Amino acid sequence: MRKKNIFNSTILSTTFLIVFTSLTSCSDDDENPEVVNEEEIITTMNVTLSASGVPTITLQSQDLDGDGPNDPVVEVSGNLTASTVYSGSIELLNETETPAEDITEEVAEEADEHQFIFVTSGSVASTAYNDEDADGNPIGIAFTLTTGEAGTGTLQITLRHEPKKPNDGTLADAGGETDVVQTFTVTVE
Amino acid sequence: MRTYAIALFAIIAACNINAQDCNSILLGEIIDFHDNTPLHNATVLLTGTTKSVVTGLNGKFRIENLCDGYIELEVYHEECKTKLITVLIDGDTYQEISLEHHLEELEEVKIVGSSIQNKTNSALEQTLKLETIEQYSSQSIGDALKEINGVSSLNTGANIVKPSIHGLNGSRVLVLNDGVRMQDMEWGEEHAPNIDINGSGSIAVIKGAAALQYGGDAIGGVIVIEQPKFKEQDTLFGKTVINGVTNGRGGNISSELTKVFENGFFIKGQGSLKRLGDREAPNYILSNTSSQEKAGKINFGKLLFNWGFNVKYSYFESDLAILRASHIGNVDDLIQSINSQEPAIIESFTYDIESPRQEVAHHIGSLNFYKRFQGLGKLNVQYDFQKNRRFEYDIRVGDDANKASIDLDLTTHTFSSDFKWDSEYKYKLHTGVMGRYQDNFANPDTGVRRLIPDYKKYDVGLFLIGEYRFSDNLTVDGGLRYDYNRIDAKKFYRTSRWEERGYDEQFQDIVIDDLGTQLLTNPIFDYHNLSGTLGMEYQVDNSSTLRFNYALGQRAPNPSELFSDGLHHSAARIELGDLRIKSETSHKFSVSKEADYDLWAYSFEPYVNFLSDFILLEPTGVEFTLRGAFPVWSYRQTTARIVGFDASIYSNFWKNWSTSHKFSLVKGKDLDFDKALINIPAANFRNKVSFNRPKWSDFEISLESNYVFRQNEFPEDIIVFSPEQQQDVLLQINTTPPAYHLLSAYSKMQFPIGQKNQLQVSLTVNNLLNTAYRDYLNRQRYFADDLGRNFIVQFNFKY
Numbered sequence: 012m013r014k015k016n017i018f019n020s021t022i023l024s025t026t027f028l029i030v031f032t033s034l035t036s037c038s039d040d041d042e043n044p045e046v047v048n049e050e051e052i053i054t055t056m057n058v059t060l061s062a063s064g065v066p067t068i069t070l071q072s073q074d075l076d077g078d079g080p081n082d083p084v085v086e087v088s089g090n091l092t093a094s095t096v097y098s099g100s101i102e103l104l105n106e107t108e109t110p111a112e113d114i115t116e117e118v119a120e121e122a123d124e125h126q127f128i129f130v131t132s133g134s135v136a137s138t139a140y141n142d143e144d145a146d147g148n149p150i151g152i153a154f155t156l157t158t159g160e161a162g163t164g165t166l167q168i169t170l171r172h173e174p175k176k177p178n179d180g181t182l183a184d185a186g187g188e189t190d191v192v193q194t195f196t197v198t199v200e
Numbered sequence: 201m202r203t204y205a206i207a208l209f210a211i212i213a214a215c216n217i218n219a220q221d222c223n224s225i226l227l228g229e230i231i232d233f234h235d236n237t238p239l240h241n242a243t244v245l246l247t248g249t250t251k252s253v254v255t256g257l258n259g260k261f262r263i264e265n266l267c268d269g270y271i272e273l274e275v276y277h278e279e280c281k282t283k284l285i286t287v288l289i290d291g292d293t294y295q296e297i298s299l300e301h302h303l304e305e306l307e308e309v310k311i312v313g314s315s316i317q318n319k320t321n322s323a324l325e326q327t328l329k330l331e332t333i334e335q336y337s338s339q340s341i342g343d344a345l346k347e348i349n350g351v352s353s354l355n356t357g358a359n360i361v362k363p364s365i366h367g368l369n370g371s372r373v374l375v376l377n378d379g380v381r382m383q384d385m386e387w388g389e390e391h392a393p394n395i396d397i398n399g400s401g402s403i404a405v406i407k408g409a410a411a412l413q414y415g416g417d418a419i420g421g422v423i424v425i426e427q428p429k430f431k432e433q434d435t436l437f438g439k440t441v442i443n444g445v446t447n448g449r450g451g452n453i454s455s456e457l458t459k460v461f462e463n464g465f466f467i468k469g470q471g472s473l474k475r476l477g478d479r480e481a482p483n484y485i486l487s488n489t490s491s492q493e494k495a496g497k498i499n500f501g502k503l504l505f506n507w508g509f510n511v512k513y514s515y516f517e518s519d520l521a522i523l524r525a526s527h528i529g530n531v532d533d534l535i536q537s538i539n540s541q542e543p544a545i546i547e548s549f550t551y552d553i554e555s556p557r558q559e560v561a562h563h564i565g566s567l568n569f570y571k572r573f574q575g576l577g578k579l580n581v582q583y584d585f586q587k588n589r590r591f592e593y594d595i596r597v598g599d600d601a602n603k604a605s606i607d608l609d610l611t612t613h614t615f616s617s618d619f620k621w622d623s624e625y626k627y628k629l630h631t632g633v634m635g636r637y638q639d640n641f642a643n644p645d646t647g648v649r650r651l652i653p654d655y656k657k658y659d660v661g662l663f664l665i666g667e668y669r670f671s672d673n674l675t676v677d678g679g680l681r682y683d684y685n686r687i688d689a690k691k692f693y694r695t696s697r698w699e700e701r702g703y704d705e706q707f708q709d710i711v712i713d714d715l716g717t718q719l720l721t722n723p724i725f726d727y728h729n730l731s732g733t734l735g736m737e738y739q740v741d742n743s744s745t746l747r748f749n750y751a752l753g754q755r756a757p758n759p760s761e762l763f764s765d766g767l768h769h770s771a772a773r774i775e776l777g778d779l780r781i782k783s784e785t786s787h788k789f790s791v792s793k794e795a796d797y798d799l800w801a802y803s804f805e806p807y808v809n810f811l812s813d814f815i816l817l818e819p820t821g822v823e824f825t826l827r828g829a830f831p832v833w834s835y836r837q838t839t840a841r842i843v844g845f846d847a848s849i850y851s852n853f854w855k856n857w858s859t860s861h862k863f864s865l866v867k868g869k870d871l872d873f874d875k876a877l878i879n880i881p882a883a884n885f886r887n888k889v890s891f892n893r894p895k896w897s898d899f900e901i902s903l904e905s906n907y908v909f910r911q912n913e914f915p916e917d918i919i920v921f922s923p924e925q926q927q928d929v930l931l932q933i934n935t936t937p938p939a940y941h942l943l944s945a946y947s948k949m950q951f952p953i954g955q956k957n958q959l960q961v962s963l964t965v966n967n968l969l970n971t972a973y974r975d976y977l978n979r980q981r982y983f984a985d986d987l988g989r990n991f992i993v994q995f996n997f998k999y
Contacts, residue, residue, distance in 0.1 A: 044654045044690050045644040046715055051600055053826055074826045076717070078767035078774055080700035082824040107717065167924070172529070172595070182924065183536075186544055188595070189529035192828045192923050 048107050052077045053114050053191055055104040058168065060097040060156055068097075070166070072193040075106060083193065090198045093134070097156045098141065101127060101168065103191065115152060118170070125190075126174050127151025128182050133164030134199035148176045158199045167194040222267030225292045230259045230275060233298040233505070236575050237625060242277035242299065247284070275299060298574075319424055321667055321677040322735025322749040323410030324350070324790050324805050324846075328403040330428065335946065335964065338443035338452050338474070338992055341397045345423065348405050349846040349862045350805070352881035355978040356390040358479050358987050359491045359520040360558075363393070364977070365407050366807065367842050367866040367880045368420030371758045376414050376424045378512065380566050380584045383612040383638060385652075387760035389817075389979060390771070393423075394516045394562035394588065396495030398441065398454035399470040401428030407846075408788045408807070409731055409753030412663045413618065413630060416681040416731025417755035419786040419811070427468075427499075434462045439998045447966075447990035448476030448490070449549070456497075464508065467500040477551040478521075481985035482972045487547040488524035488554050493517065506572040516562045521553040526983045527595055528772045530828025531931065532924040534982065538932050543984040559591040559604075577621040580632075586612040594769040600647055605769055607643035608652060612636065627668045630679075634661040640759065649766050651775070652759050653691035660684045665733075673739035678732070685727040685756040691763050692718045707779055723762070727783050729754035744795035751788045757781040761815050761835045767825075771979070774823055776834045784813045784837065799853050806845040814840040816870075818878045819933050822920040829923055831933060839871040842880070856893050862886045867913065876913035878934065882976055883909040898950035898960075905943055911936040911976045937981055940973035942966070953997075960996040965989065 054077060058070040068091055074083035091097070103114035118125045122144035129138040129151065136159035140149030156166070174187035230239045238259025245252040246263060253261045266289050275283045280299040287295050318325055326348045336344035342353045342361025354362040354369045362369050375382040375393050384394040404424040411422045430437075438457035445451050452474035460466040474493040479486045494517045501510035525543030528534055537544060566584035573579070592606035618632025636659040642650040665679030690712075698704055698719055713720035735749035764777035790807035815837055822829040844866035852858045863885050868877030890902035920931045948962035970989040974981040 043713065043720060044642070044650075044692075046692055046718060046720070047644045047647065047649050049647065049649055051596060051647070056826060072826055074824075076694050076696040078823070078825050078830070079694040079696040080823055081696050083826050165926070167926075169924070187529075188527070189533060189828050191826050192530065192532070193826065194923060194926060 049077060049105075051114075052105055052107060053103050054106040055102075055111070056168070056191055056193055057102040057104070058099060058166075058195070059102070060091065060099045062092070062095050062097045065092040065095055068197075070195045070197070072195075073106070077107065085193065085195065087195055087197055090200045091135075091158050093158055093161045093199050095158050097158070099138075099154045099156050101152050101154075103170070119150070119152060122150045123148070123176065124173050125150065126171050126176060126178070126185060126187075127154070128169045128171055128174075128180065128185055129154065130167040130169075130182070131156075131164065134159045134162040135164035135166050135197060138166075144176075146176070149180075161200050163196060163198050165194055165196050167192070222265055224266040224268055224289050226263045226266055226271075226287065226289060226295060227292065228255075228261045228263070228273075228295045228297060230255050230261070230277070230297045230299055233574060236298075236623065239277055239280070239299055242275060242280070245274040245276070247272040247274050273297075319404055319413075319422070320406055320410045320733075320735075320749075321675055322737050322747045323733070323751065324407040324747075324749070324792055324807065326405055326407075328405075330401055333397060333400055333403060334441060334996055335962070335994075337398055337441045337454060337994065337996075338445050339397070341393055341395050341400075341403070341423075341425070344397055345403065345405065349848050349864050350407055350844075350866075351405055352864075352884075352977060354389060354879065355975070355980070356392075357486070357489055357523050357526075357978070357980045359489065359522075360390050360392040362386075362389070362391070363423060364879075364881065365405060365421035365423075366809065366844060367868055367877075369879075370420075372418065372420035372755065374415050374418040374422045376422060377564065378425060378427055378514075378566075379568060379582060380564050380586065381415065381614065383586050383610060384560075384562050384588045385590055385608065385610055387652075387758040390522075390558070391560075391590070392518075394518070394560055395425065396454075396472050396493065396516055398452075398472045398495070399427070399456060399497055400425045402426050407805075408749070408751045408790060408809075409786060410733045410735065410749050410751040412665055412679045412681040412731060412733055413632060415661070416663075416683050416729055416753055419753040419755055419784070419788075419809075430458060430460055430466070433460065435460050437999065439996065441997075442995045444993045445476060445990060446992075447987055448479045450474070450476035450490075450551070452493070464502045464504040465500075466503065468498070470497040471495065475551070478549050480549075480988050482967075482970045482988035483985065484542065484546045485549055486523055486984055486987075487543070487545055487550075488521040488552075488556070490521045490551050490553050492519045492553065501568075506574070508570055510566075510568040512564070512566045512568075514564045516560075518558070518560050519553055520558045520560075522556040522558065523980050523984060524554070524556070526980050527556045527769075528983075530772065530825075530923075531822055531831055531920055532828055532922055534772060534831065534933075535922060535929060535931060537983050555593040555595050555601075557593050559593070561587075561589045563587045575623045577619060577623055577629075579617070579619050581617045582615070584612075584614050586610075586614075588612075603646060604643075605646055605648045606651060607646050609641040609643070610638065611640075612638045625669065627666060629664070629666045631664045632662070634659070636660075648769075649692065649694075651764060651766060651768060653689045653763050655687055655689035655691075655759060655763075657688070658684075658686045675737045676735070677737075678734045681731045683727075683729040683731070683754075683756075685729070686724070687756075687759070687762070688724045689722070689759070689763060691721050691723060693721060693765065695719055697765055701776075701778070703779060723779055725762070725779075727756035729756060729783050740795075743797050744793065747790075747792040747794075749788075749790050751786070751790075753786040753788070754783050755786075756783050757815060761817075764835070767830060772830060773819075774830045774832045775817070776832060778835050781815060781835060781837060782813055784811060784815050786811050786814075800849065800851040802847070802849045804845065804847045807843070809842040811840040811842065813837045816840075816878060818915055819918050819931075821918060824921075824923070829920060831918070831920065831931065838873065840869060840877055841871055842866060842868045842877070856891055858890050858892065860886075860888045860890075869913075870915075875915055878915050879977060880911065880913065882911035882936070882939075885909075896949070898948070900949075901945070901947040903943065903945050905941065907941045908939060908973075908975065910939040914976075933982075936976045937974035940971060940975075942971055942973070943968040957997070957999045960994075960998070962994045962996070964992040964994070966992070 055073045061067040069088045071086045105112040141153040170191040171187040174185035178185040242255045255261045340361045345351045406422040440455040454472035456470035458468040472495045477490045479489040497514040499512035524545045568582045570580045588610040590608045591604040594605040614636040616634040621629040638657040661683045663681035667677040732752045738746045764775040788809040792805040794803040820834045848862040865883040868880035885907045888904040892900045945965045950960040972985045
């Protein structure tokens with residue numbers, strides 16, 4: 012009987028010892044955790060529209076807090092000129108990093124998995140693709156924009172990831188997921 | 201029984217004629233070791249002879265005409281371990297013999313599982329038997345639990361099934377896996393319990409917080425998973441279950457082997473493997489829904505009646521693909537998915553597991569020791585260790601394509617001890633203490649801001665429960681529990697979020713570092729929770745029982761409710777916790793009336809649960825980012841009421857035929873805002889008819905109908921601005937899918953193989969009519985239909 016009790020208390024004290032050592036050994040990491048700066052986040056889209064003989068116009072949408080509560084800030088540098096064919100280019104940046112990371116390069120590298128889709132209205136008459144991926148399908152980093160008569164219009168730019176390629180240039184047909192979407196309201200004069 | 205006794209007496213009388221001229225008498229008394237009560241109907245055999253007697257109601261027996269000297273007796277009682285005892289006869293002799301009654305730890309594996317003890321006295325409680333568990337061998341524990349009336353599930357597709365009891369899930373449902381409280385990040389809606397259903401012997405569900413010994417925060421309920429029990433005798437046994445599944449074109453295999461030695465020592469091993477490819481809805485393939493699971497368990501110990509120990513280690517690993525079409529970009533994609541009736545991406549069948557996916561591994565190690573004190577009770581001491589490692593992979597581009605977006609490592613140590621005074625017939629007392637330390641590490645290498653921060657958590661719990669038997673038909677029970685929880689987190693907030701939430705006014709003192717756009721904070725919160733229960737069980741007559749129970753439960757907020765902040769990519773939603781959230785309290789009243797007659801049985805269990813500071817997560821609006829607009833889901837607290845009932849009828853009016861009917865209804869209301877609560881399961885009605893003929897190799901066939909009503913009560917949909925459409929649109933995020941009706945069939949036969957082995961073959965067909973349906977509590981209902989027809993063939997070999 013006595014022997015059994017000794018055995019039992021051995022088990023008990025071993026258990027306590029294991030608990031104690033495991034508890035103490037785990038509480039030594041009192042350092043502060045490492046901050047995470049999101050790498051893939053796109054904070055900024057810059058669109059440059061240029062044509063000979065007219066001022067170059069830039070459109071910008073910037074959301075520095077990413078999925079934070081602040082809305083993107085949209086800026087249009089000036090008015091477009093009527094009945095003009097602009098040559099356009101898109102730049103995507105991650106400005107949470109210094110220096111800012113150019114995401115456009117990643118899109119270009121995986122061009123077959125990406126496409127910008129343009130939707131126009133009002134005085135923005137049309138857009139056309141000016142680049143293509145390895146399969147000969149459009150990407151949209153470079154494009155042309157044709158303005159119509161004076162008035163207001165909108166240009167909506169959407170970057171789709173893994174769209175159906177080729178597609179008919181509409182969002183519905185392209186499918187995939189949206190990486191960036193912004194609608195710019197512009198004045199054509 | 202009486203005839204048996206008479207027959208035995210006749211044998212004794214016959215023996216007496218042959219007896220020699222020895223005249224000593226042995227007067228004996230057989231008592232229960234455990235509470236010193238007399239054991240009636242025990243058989244005492246004089247070894248080497250055919251002389252045997254049976255004890256009477258007072259536990260006494262008498263053997264006459266014995267010669268002086270040593271004799272050996274074999275004492276047998278159907279609920280006890282057989283005992284051999286040597287007695288010295290010296291004239292008329294008196295001998296007391298104690299038998300080990302109440303074989304809690306040593307109960308024999310009974311296929312029917314009828315020996316399962318209740319965990320509570322007065323609460324609503326139901327147990328799944330081994331037979332049912334085996335039927336669900338190729339599915340998950342959440343699927344099997346839906347057999348229990350009042351239990352539903354919150355699904356993310358078919359792979360992630362989270363049990364929900366009386367409308368409550370997640371941290372409100374405590375899962376006790378073989379004595380260890382699971383710490384597997386149960387807070388997430390897309391986190392399923394990390395348990396392999398194979399290898400469990402019984403699964404009990406206590407609907408409510410009445411089982412205080414396990415925790416006071418089980419406002420939804422407790423799921424108690426236990427190992428099959430076995431007798432302390434020299435045996436070697438095991439089983440192998442193999443399932444072939446058509447929907448998913450795969451299957452699983454599970455095998456276990458147990459060796460028990462005469463001295464009580466045992467060793468047991470179990471392992472399972474499961475592999476399924478893409479699942480199918482009636483009209484299309486659910487692309488990227490394959491899964492893979494591995495599980496293993498080893499345990500050894502010594503389980504004697506008066507003391508024992510048990511050392512266990514178990515491992516569970518799952519790699520689950522998540523429906524490709526459910527990974528969406530923004531609110532416009534969600535609008536498009538809800539409006540289109542088909543998933544956006546349908547590819548051909550594959551076994552590949554691509555992103556989005558989850559990879560989870562869970563380890564449990566435990567040491568348990570118990571000792572029983574004669575005439576007093578039982579002491580139990582346990583230490584357990586758990587490690588949960590979770591990776592979630594989203595669809596990412598470039599260098600990050602194969603990098604996890606969520607990488608969490610949760611380690612938990614728990615020490616607990618309890619003592620149960622169960623030697624008195626009139627009353628029983630159970631008291632215990634628990635200490636727990638938990639550490640969560642969120643790996644920053646993901647390159648994605650942490651959804652759940654690094655934290656340390658400390659829990660201490662104390663409980664006392666008692667049970668008093670007023671008479672043979674009235675038992676009253678009650679208990680109290682106190683829990684202390686401390687959470688000490690290190691969390692980064694975006695400065696803009698910190699200010700938008702108003703934390704800069706209330707919590708500025710917890711900021712420990714300012715990194716410009718982000719703040720590092722150190723929230724330390726303490727919670728003191730009190731829980732209690734009071735109930736009674738009244739045996740109305742031989743066939744019916746009435747129970748009443750009141751349970752007070754209190755639960756501290758979990759890390760997700762406190763700290764969530766940011767875009768949950770896989771769900772395409774911004775989830776916002778709140779540091780101001782305090783403990784929630786539940787007052788649940790339940791009544792149950794059960795009756796079991798020869799030809800039929802019924803149960804009726806109404807309940808009402810009043811919840812104050814009830815924590816819920818619901819869509820509250822949208823936030824705009826460059827990626828578009830995202831629905832915001834925020835946690836808030838409210839006063840709520842959940843009311844409902846579970847009813848069931850079982851009948852057996854004709855030989856070989858039986859029917860069962862179950863109906864379950866829950867209604868949830870947010871009393872502060874006078875609106876419906878989110879995610880309350882729809883009413884459902886299950887009817888089953890079975891034909892059973894044991895003569896034909898245990899043949900059984902059954903047909904079951906499951907009608908799920910439409911949930912008519914749900915919170916209003918929200919209006920969001922669609923950047924794509926440049927206007928406000930109604931986002932039908934809360935609208936519930938229509939009612940549906942599913943038929944399923946099951947048939948089995950059992951064949952003996954050799955002397956001891958058995959083979960059971962069964963066929964299950966789920967969704968027999970290949971009905972296309974969507975369930976309100978499936979988070980993928982926006983994107984795709986639920987599973988189509990599925991045939992499961994099972995071979996269950998017992999040896």
